[in-house]
Each structure stands twice: as structure tokens, then as C-alpha cells.
Amino acid sequence: KNPLTSLKTFTEYLPKKLDDKEFLLKFSNIVGSEVDRIDDLVQQLLDYGKPAPLSLRKVNIVKLLNDTIDIFNNNFLEKNIKVIKTYKDTRVIFINIDPTQIRQSFMNILLNAIESMEHSEVLTIDIIQTSESKVHLSFKDTGIGICKTDLTRIFEPFFTKKDKGTGLGLSITKTIIDNHKGRIYAKSDGKKGSEFIIELPLKPKL
Structure with missing residues (x-):
């Protein structure tokens, strides 16, 4: 609206x-x-x-992820959402990124997950270094799910099924990840729950 x-x-x-x-x-x-x-x-x-130019620096992406999750603690409490981290908070993975933009991409995905879930749902978050050159992040919720036809469109500008959505959050997120030479995609059976996956190079070749 x-x-x-x-x-x-x-x-x-x-x-x-x-x-x-x-x-x-x-x-x-x-x-x-x-x-x-x-x-x-x-x-x-x-x-x-007008996307801002990247300002890369070496960052512990695990700490950045944890700090971003903490921003939404009140949202999680309000909806009694259980957040499960399948990684150790103390883990250290250094990566060359623009921390401001990557934080924004995390925030967009977390907000999307929160809005898709009712009370007492579960959000599972994982981060792992899959090789000497790549980091893999996963945000898996138990929300309403995404139908197959929408999966191909959710990263398009202005595409949204929400009454108060702008349809720009995921599009901006994809632009950020693309600019870091990474990859983002989503999986869902269309009935319940969805998973957003981000793959980022440790040292993007820009």
C-alpha cells in the first residue's frame, strides 16, 4: 500500500x-x-x-554477522523466533569486503526472514569457509516459503508480495553480492520455509 x-x-x-x-x-x-x-x-x-563504490578492507565476517544478528534481537523476542547458529561465535574468518554494504545485505535477508515468519518459528544461520578462497553463508527460516515461479523473480527490482514491501531489499542485496564477485540464491519447496545462500570469495578480484 x-x-x-x-x-x-x-x-x-x-x-x-x-x-x-x-x-x-x-x-x-x-x-x-x-x-x-x-x-x-x-x-x-x-x-x-546509485550504488556506493566498494571500500574493501580485511574483516572478520563471523563477527560482522553476529553483530548484524544482534541488531534484530528485539524483533526476534517480539515474535518469539528461535535463532540457531550452527557455528561457533568465536570462529574467525577474515575476508576482504566492504563491511557496510555486506552488513546491509545481511540486514535485508534477516528482515525478509523475520517478516516471512509467524510467532515461535525458527531461523537457522550458518557460516563456513568451504575452501581456501570461498565463504558460504546460509539463512534458513521456517516461514511461509516461496513458490517456484517467484524464486526466479525475487531478486528483480520492485518485485514483492508484501503489502508494505518496496521490492528493493533483495535486489539491492544481490547487487552488493554481485559487486563482491559473489553469488546469492534462494531455495524453497514453496510450502514452508526458505533458505538464502550467499557465497563470497575471500579476496574478490574486482
Whole structure:
């Protein structure tokens, strides 16, 4: 849904409801959340329209992953989502990446997983160095799943099945991973659950 529609509707009713405290409270909450949505959309459009150049440096990607997961702790608690890490938090894997952009890609995937799950679901996350030159990450949720036809389109710009989705999050994520000379893809049986897999070179040849 267009966030501007909600704002327009409420502003039209506002002059008639100035003495309605319940309406004013609801109005203030709606305006705040819809402005946040507009801000998020504008930022995603900027990110998509003009991707920032990569600023590579040597980073422990396991720590970066853990720090990004921690950002969503409140979201996990709100929906009672159990996060299972099938790797040791103390593991160290150094990789040449742009940490800001890779963190953004992790955030997009984690947010996508959270939004696809109901209460008391499970998110399983893994990271492993599969060879001397590659790192493999997996984000597997028990959410609603992705149908076969959508699997071929989920990384397309503006493709979304969400009422409040922009359809840019996964597209931006793919651009980030592609720019790192990596690979991202998704798997799902279409009924329940999906898995997003990222493969990154330790030293991308740009």
C-alpha cells in the first residue's frame, strides 16, 4: 500500500477530529510509521539508483554477522523466533569486503526472514569457509516459503508480495553480492520455509 494514501486520508479527517483524543493519538502513530516507510523507500531508491563504490578492507565476517544478528534481537523476542547458529561465535574468518554494504545485505535477508515468519518459528544461520578462497553463508527460516515461479523473480527490482514491501531489499542485496564477485540464491519447496545462500570469495578480484 502507498504510505502517502494513509497520510492523505488522515489529514483530510484531521480538521473534523481536532477534539478527538483517540483519533489524534492514532494519527500521530500512523504519521510516524508512514513517514518511516517513506524514508526507507527513498533510501532504498537511492541505494538502488546509485550504488556506493566498494571500500574493501580485511574483516572478520563471523563477527560482522553476529553483530548484524544482534541488531534484530528485539524483533526476534517480539515474535518469539528461535535463532540457531550452527557455528561457533568465536570462529574467525577474515575476508576482504566492504563491511557496510555486506552488513546491509545481511540486514535485508534477516528482515525478509523475520517478516516471512509467524510467532515461535525458527531461523537457522550458518557460516563456513568451504575452501581456501570461498565463504558460504546460509539463512534458513521456517516461514511461509516461496513458490517456484517467484524464486526466479525475487531478486528483480520492485518485485514483492508484501503489502508494505518496496521490492528493493533483495535486489539491492544481490547487487552488493554481485559487486563482491559473489553469488546469492534462494531455495524453497514453496510450502514452508526458505533458505538464502550467499557465497563470497575471500579476496574478490574486482
